[in-house]
Amino acid sequence: MLNILSESMSVDNISVNLELLQKEYTHELLNSINSLRGINSLIELKLSETPTNINLDEYLTMSDNIFTHVENITQEFTMLQQTGRKFIKYSIFNVDEELLLILKEFDAMSKQYKVRINTTLRKNKLCTDKTQFRIVLNNIISNAIKYNVNNGIINIECYAIKSGVKIVIYDSGIGMSDEELKKIGTPFYRCKRLDREGTGL
Numbered sequence: 327m328l329n330i331l332s333e334s335m336s337v338d339n340i341s342v343n344l345e346l347l348q349k350e351y352t353h354e355l356l357n358s359i360n361s362l363r364g365i366n367s368l369i370e371l372k373l374s375e376t377p378t379n380i381n382l383d384e385y386l387t388m389s390d391n392i393f394t395h396v397e398n399i400t401q402e403f404t405m406l407q408q409t410g411r412k413f414i415k416y417s418i419f420n421v422d423e424e425l426l427l428i429l430k431e432f433d434a435m436s437k438q439y440k441v442r443i444n445t446t447l448r449k450n451k452l453c454t455d456k457t458q459f460r461i462v463l464n465n466i467i468s469n470a471i472k473y474n475v476n477n478g479i480i481n482i483e484c485y486a487i488k489s490g491v492k493i494v495i496y497d498s499g500i501g502m503s504d505e506e507l508k509k510i511g512t513p514f515y516r517c518k519r520l521d522r523e524g525t526g527l
Contacts, residue, residue: 347412350461351403357464358396364434365389388430398457414455421484421491422447424456428463429482432471441474441497446483450491466495474499 365385372380406412429443436443452459470480478498485492 347403347406351399354399354461354464355396357468358392360435360468361392361431361464362389364431365392367434388427391427392431395457395460399461402457415457416453417456418451418453419456421450421452421493424459425463425482425484425493428460428467432467435468435471436480439471439474439478440476441471441478441480443480443482446481446485448485450484450486452491463493470495470497470499 365388369380369382369385402413425445425447429445432443467480474480474497480495480497483492483494
């Protein structure tokens with residue numbers, strides 16, 4: 327069992343980085359709002375079907391998970407403003423279960439963009455910050471859907487390796503040039519040739 331369940335890291339030049347971090351958290355809040363809208367769309371679709379076949383408990387659980395995520399990132403940013411430190415909260419969770427929950431929240435968006443998502447998931451546990459895990463996955467999956475082609479596909483694989491868990495996501499989207507790939511880690515970088523809304527990662 328791990329002895330350290332949480333730690334913090336200093337944010338250098340906090341007056342400058344707070345502006346960038348605020349954009350990061352705002353971007354994630356907007357993603358969460360879009361997910362909630364997607365759940366509403368799914369409920370409306372199910373209610374319009376005859377006969378009506380809807381499991382409200384499932385959608386309430388999805389909404390509750392998103393609200394919890396919003397609460398976590400709000401508390402995290404508040405703590406960052408107050409202390410100048412970014413806290414990392416470790417927890418052990420099932421990666422396959424968390425991935426399926428995240429993907430369920432993208433059901434409406436994937437239908438809107440006519441994108442099919444395939445998964446090959448094995449039961450694996452991971453010890454990391456679940457909030458940050460969701461932020462990364464939300465961004466990657468959202469972009470894979472938005473910048474895909476009509477009737478496109480996204481394949482997601484998750485399996486254990488010696489050093490932990492490996493998640494592979496590939497899709498039939500528009501792709502990126504070698505020059506764009508070099509800038510992929512730049513905060514809020516966005517390809518200029520894209521014609522869809524987005525703020526960058």
